[in-house]
Amino acid sequence: MVTLNVNGQTVQADVEPDTPLLWVLRDTLQLTGTKFGCGMSLCGACTVHLDGQAVRTCTLPVSAAVDGEIVTIESVGDSSVGEAVQQAWQRLDVVQCGYCQSGQIMSAVALLEENRTPSDEDIDNAMGGNVCRCATYVRIRAAIHAAAESLA
Amino acid sequence: MTRYIENASRRRFLKGSAGLTLALYFPWQMAAAAESSGSTEDGDSQAFEPNAFLRIDEDNKVTVIAKHLEMGQGTYTGLATIVAEELDADWSQVQVESAPADASRYNNLHWGPNQGTGGSSAIANSWQQLREAGATARAMLVAAAAQQWEVSAAEIVVESGVVKHEASGNEASLGELARAAAELPVPDEVTLKEPANFTLIGRHIQRQDSPDKTTGQAMFTQDIHLPDMLTAVVAHPPRFGARLSSFDDAEARQVKGVVEVVEIPSGVAVLAKDTWSARQGREALSIEWDESGAFTLGTEEIFERYRELAESAGTVAEQRGDADAVLAETEHTLEAAYDLPYLAHAAMEPLNCVIQLSEEGCEVWNGDQMQTYDQSVLAELFDLSPEQVRINTLYAGGSFGRRAAKGADYIVEAAHIVKAIDGRVPVKLVWLREDDMRAGNYRPLFHHRLWAGLDEQGQLVAWRHRLVGQSVAEGSPFEAMIQDGIDPTSVEGASNLPYAIANFQVELHTPSDIGVPVQWWRSVGSSHTAFSTECFIDELASEAEKDPVAWRLEMLADHPRHAGVLELAAERAGWGQPLADADDEGALRGRGVAVHESFNSWVAQVAEVTVQSNGNVRVDRVVCAVDCGIAVNPDVVKAQVEGSIGFALTAALYGEIRLTEGRVEQSNFHDYQPLRIGAMPAIEVHIVTSVEAPSGIGEPPVPPLAPAVTNAIFAATGKRIRRLPIADQLAS
Numbered sequence: 101m102v103t104l105n106v107n108g109q110t111v112q113a114d115v116e117p118d119t120p121l122l123w124v125l126r127d128t129l130q131l132t133g134t135k136f137g138c139g140m141s142l143c144g145a146c147t148v149h150l151d152g153q154a155v156r157t158c159t160l161p162v163s164a165a166v167d168g169e170i171v172t173i174e175s176v177g178d179s180s181v182g183e184a185v186q187q188a189w190q191r192l193d194v195v196q197c198g199y200c201q202s203g204q205i206m207s208a209v210a211l212l213e214e215n216r217t218p219s220d221e222d223i224d225n226a227m228g229g230n231v232c233r234c235a236t237y238v239r240i241r242a243a244i245h246a247a248a249e250s251l252a
Numbered sequence: 253m254t255r256y257i258e259n260a261s262r263r264r265f266l267k268g269s270a271g272l273t274l275a276l277y278f279p280w281q282m283a284a285a286a287e288s289s290g291s292t293e294d295g296d297s298q299a300f301e302p303n304a305f306l307r308i309d310e311d312n313k314v315t316v317i318a319k320h321l322e323m324g325q326g327t328y329t330g331l332a333t334i335v336a337e338e339l340d341a342d343w344s345q346v347q348v349e350s351a352p353a354d355a356s357r358y359n360n361l362h363w364g365p366n367q368g369t370g371g372s373s374a375i376a377n378s379w380q381q382l383r384e385a386g387a388t389a390r391a392m393l394v395a396a397a398a399q400q401w402e403v404s405a406a407e408i409v410v411e412s413g414v415v416k417h418e419a420s421g422n423e424a425s426l427g428e429l430a431r432a433a434a435e436l437p438v439p440d441e442v443t444l445k446e447p448a449n450f451t452l453i454g455r456h457i458q459r460q461d462s463p464d465k466t467t468g469q470a471m472f473t474q475d476i477h478l479p480d481m482l483t484a485v486v487a488h489p490p491r492f493g494a495r496l497s498s499f500d501d502a503e504a505r506q507v508k509g510v511v512e513v514v515e516i517p518s519g520v521a522v523l524a525k526d527t528w529s530a531r532q533g534r535e536a537l538s539i540e541w542d543e544s545g546a547f548t549l550g551t552e553e554i555f556e557r558y559r560e561l562a563e564s565a566g567t568v569a570e571q572r573g574d575a576d577a578v579l580a581e582t583e584h585t586l587e588a589a590y591d592l593p594y595l596a597h598a599a600m601e602p603l604n605c606v607i608q609l610s611e612e613g614c615e616v617w618n619g620d621q622m623q624t625y626d627q628s629v630l631a632e633l634f635d636l637s638p639e640q641v642r643i644n645t646l647y648a649g650g651s652f653g654r655r656a657a658k659g660a661d662y663i664v665e666a667a668h669i670v671k672a673i674d675g676r677v678p679v680k681l682v683w684l685r686e687d688d689m690r691a692g693n694y695r696p697l698f699h700h701r702l703w704a705g706l707d708e709q710g711q712l713v714a715w716r717h718r719l720v721g722q723s724v725a726e727g728s729p730f731e732a733m734i735q736d737g738i739d740p741t742s743v744e745g746a747s748n749l750p751y752a753i754a755n756f757q758v759e760l761h762t763p764s765d766i767g768v769p770v771q772w773w774r775s776v777g778s779s780h781t782a783f784s785t786e787c788f789i790d791e792l793a794s795e796a797e798k799d800p801v802a803w804r805l806e807m808l809a810d811h812p813r814h815a816g817v818l819e820l821a822a823e824r825a826g827w828g829q830p831l832a833d834a835d836d837e838g839a840l841r842g843r844g845v846a847v848h849e850s851f852n853s854w855v856a857q858v859a860e861v862t863v864q865s866n867g868n869v870r871v872d873r874v875v876c877a878v879d880c881g882i883a884v885n886p887d888v889v890k891a892q893v894e895g896s897i898g899f900a901l902t903a904a905l906y907g908e909i910r911l912t913e914g915r916v917e918q919s920n921f922h923d924y925q926p927l928r929i930g931a932m933p934a935i936e937v938h939i940v941t942s943v944e945a946p947s948g949i950g951e952p953p954v955p956p957l958a959p960a961v962t963n964a965i966f967a968a969t970g971k972r973i974r975r976l977p978i979a980d981q982l983a984s
Contacts, residue, residue, distance in 0.1 A: 116508060119528050127483070127526035132475035133468020135649070136527070137600050138685045142921040145600060173468035189466040193458060193887060196895055197324030198465030199472060199600040199649025224930035231921060233600045233650050234324045235898020237932035239891070 102162055106131070107175035117163035121155075122146045124162045125172060133173035133202045137231070144230030147203035148172045154210035156229070173202035181212050181251060188247035196234035204230045208244050216248055300430035302392055302438055304357040305385040306335055312413070312427030314341045316382075319351040319358035319367060320374040321621050323599075323648035323655065324895070325950040326888035327374040328460045331382060333884050334375075337452045338386030338445060341426060342413035348460045353623035353643035366729070368622040370656045370772070372851035372948020375884055379945055387442040389433070396432035397424060412451075447882065447943060456887050461647070472649050474682070476606045476617045481678040482511055482523040484669045485530035485687075487537050489519060491546035491914040492692055492767045496520065496539065503536040513537070514672035518661075521669045527682050547767025548914040551697065554766060555591060558699035558720040562589070566718055566759035567737045570747035573755030575703075578714035582705030585714075586795050589702070590784040591975040593908035595695035595773055598924060601649020602688040603657075605666040609675030613640025618663065619648025621655040625729045629660040633667050652899070653772040658693055658728045661769075689924055690916045694909055695773030696722040700746075700784035705755075710796035712807065714755040717746050717785070722770045723762050737762065741772065745781030745850060745955065750814050751789070751807035768911065774899060775954040778850040782955030783962075783976065786846035790963040791972065800845055800963065801827050813879050813940075817856040818847045820877035820938055825858035838865030841872075842968025846956035852947035853880040854940075857897070859933075859960040863968045867982035871901060871933040871961055876953060878937065881944035890937045893953040897935055900957035902927040906977050 101114050106129060113128040120139075125131045125148070134157060137145030141156040148157050149171040176182035185208050188194075195201050204227070211218055211226035218226070223244050232240070300308040307315040316332040328348040336346045351358045355367040361377040390410055397415045398405035401422040408417050416423040447453075464470040489495065499520050501513035509529025514521050522533035549557075579585055606617035613636050620626055620643050627638040634641075648655050657663065666681035673679070683691065698721035705714035723739035725731055733740055738760055740747075747758040773779055793800040801822045808815040822828075822845065831841045840863045847856040860873040876893050883889045906925040910917045918924040962973040965982070973981060 123526055123528035130477055136474060138921050140920050186466045190462045193462050195462055195465040197650040198461060198470050201465050202468045205466060227929045231926045233598060233926055234895045235927060236895060237898060237929040238894045238935055
């Protein structure tokens with residue numbers, strides 16, 4: 101049994117300590133907004149925030165997350181940056197299939213929490229681990245700039 | 253209440269409402285009501301449902317029933333726009349719901365009696381049907397208002413969801429008139445709007461699915477949780493055609509969470525209470541495979557065989573004049589060969605499927621792309637009638653053709669697992685990325701060989717094109733399209749080459765002894781034919797010392813829509829004007845062009861590339877002109893162009909599934925690289941203004957990208973790329 105702080109709530113899960121956090125969120129807690137894409141930290145679909153940092157949950161053992169604050173796509177909109185990013189994403193209609201977009205948004209929010217005026221190069225570096233097979237990258241970039249402007 | 257609890261309860265509500273929707277839409281319940289009058293019982297309130305595509309509730313919600321799978325292409329938005337336009341609804345009151353699997357109402361009009369999504373046909377086949385659906389509802393609402401207000405229907409207007417009679421000052425919302433409209437007969441004929449009066453079509457309106465997909469609430473197959481459901485992960489054979497010999501599951505059964513291990517025709521399935529336990533269980537299996545019947549050739553051996561085949565004439569797919577004779581007597585000829593690899597679709601959501609058996613039949617939750625076919629396959633497997641196979645079509649996390657699965661491979665696998673446990677509990681089959689990458693149903697590997705002759709004025713007088721590759725239609729529900737040994741999808745884009753060439757011949761070899769399962773991949777045949785034809789035309793232009801754009805235009809006099817997009821893209825790209833120098837020392841820059849029609853849409857692209865001194869290729873900018881008839885949602889069209897370019901660039905730069913002794917080398921995104929944000933070019937999209945009926949946009953922008961890029965590489969470096977992917981071919 102592990103105890104986690106997820107989206108401001110203390111929850112318990114009866115899982116092995118080496119279970120990746122992704123599957124605890126998705127299968128045990130049924131927070132399915134966080135997605136499975138590759139299982140090897142190659143695509144970023146599983147990105148959440150652990151103590152404000154973007155982490156890939158598909159390879160992160162749940163035991164490494166027990167002392168931290170976990171924020172997922174389901175509650176990231178509670179923060180001003182999270183809300184600004186989600187709104188920019190909607191205004192620019194970034195999504196296509198949408199499957200990677202939870203992870204994209206979590207990475208974008210983590211970037212903007214650190215850097216309110218990211219350059220294109222900053223965006224390339226922060227978002228390079230998030231794959232979108234629909235290739236919505238033009239709009240991801242535009243939406244991050246738009247969110248940054250709305251937060252200024 | 254905390255945020256977390258709110259979210260959890262919302263999820264429960266979502267699941268509950270999904271169930272309610274289903275209950276409402278069992279085809280056998282709905283068909284009769286929809287045919288005779290415009291009413292249907294919707295729980296406590298009466299909804300107005302004049303046809304299969306539309307429901308208006310008394311709370312003023314307009315629900316459009318989408319018969320097509322939303323896999324990212326924006327079809328929910330496009331379909332709803334067409335209905336809302338003719339209904340004169342306000343976009344904010346419109347929502348979309350997935351249609352049940354019921355070909356009697358929801359067949360793709362381009363696919364005969366079959367429901368399904370593909371071939372960039374969703375908007376094209378729905379255009380007239382949904383305009384009529386919207387207009388019918390509008391006419392009934394107006395008639396209801398006229399009755400209530402005792403005025404002439406001709407004096408009533410509908411604007412942004414409000415029905416008004418100016419003289420009497422009466423007005424009502426669509427919802428307020430829904431109950432009365434439901435009592436009226438459905439009119440036989442309706443008048444459609446003049447395009448000049450469109451208020452939604454052609455305008456910028458927001459996507460329907462953006463809110464759910466940006467807040468984690470959109471439901472994909474992967475997200476389905478049913479009571480008592482088990483998750484299955486399957487150990488698959490290491491080669492195509494290999495079979496299970498024996499297995500030992502003692503250790504797998506010791507893994508916490510593992511409930512069952514079963515043998516199925518495609519391998520060994522481990523069922524567990526959660527995905528991770530199922531995966532751990534699979535790791536613990538020990539399996540002997542029988543590879544005696546397995547396919548054991550590698551990629552290079554397949555290419556060798558294909559090159560040999562290309563030495564001899566193939567089955568003629570298209571012929572005019574006498575290309576063989578003219579080539580034999582023409583002095584100035586050119587010959588080239590192009591090779592294209594197997595490609596995986598590699599959608600972000602690995603393939604998966606949920607199936608539950610009950611006394612009534614079988615219920616499926618899936619991002620389902622070919623409902624009628626999948627129903628028939630499952631009906632046969634479970635010994636049910638097709639109507640007893642209920643399919644809940646969910647959002648698909650991409651497809652690119654893969655979920656229109658030949659043999660319904662992953663769906664059948666899920667069904668076999670359910671069968672193996674006697675349908676005791678619902679099963680979610682989950683393919684891990686490696687399963688998805690190695691399962692086959694790839695875009696076929698192709699070898700193209702081309703010959704052409706130029707006369708003394710540099711005019712193209714003869715063209716012979718020989719293709720070698722597996723048929724995707726063979727063994728599929730579309731097999732009947734194969735005529736006289738020609739799968740038209742193998743030669744599409746080649747046999748209908750638009751250029752005016754008097755002596756023209758296209759031949760095809762279709763090897764049937766290659767045991768790699770193949771399938772349509774975004775843009776199907778054009779994904780390889782555009783590359784060989786548009787590269788070869790570029791080579792010939794250079795040989796004839798002609799400008800690649802001007803020369804194409806000379807030969808496109810009879811194809812104005814090809815010419816239209818080509819001229820537009822060239823003009824907007826600044827064709828003929830010098831490119832700015834590269835920033836990096838030793839880097840070379842160039843511009844290349846390609847034009848191609850597929851699925852009745854015409855697309856031209858001009859690519860600007862930089863080739864670094866180490867041979868790395870960067871595509872800096874792509875200018876794209878597209879003619880897809882009326883652009884229902886210009887911003888969705890633009891998004892599809894942007895996405896298609898990124899998707900096609902992935903394939904052009906890195907995409908290859910390679911086989912060694914029959915084993916697929918690639919397994920995940922480290923060795924089957926997707927394009928990442930830093931490599932995405934700047935993209936300009938120009939949509940030709942048109943009054944023609946809308947055609948497809950999900951696939952047509954894919955084909956021209958690779959030839960535009962490799963032609964640009966030639967312009968920069970003088971080197972021809974004749975094999976994809978480009979990879980490190982330019983490394984010195």
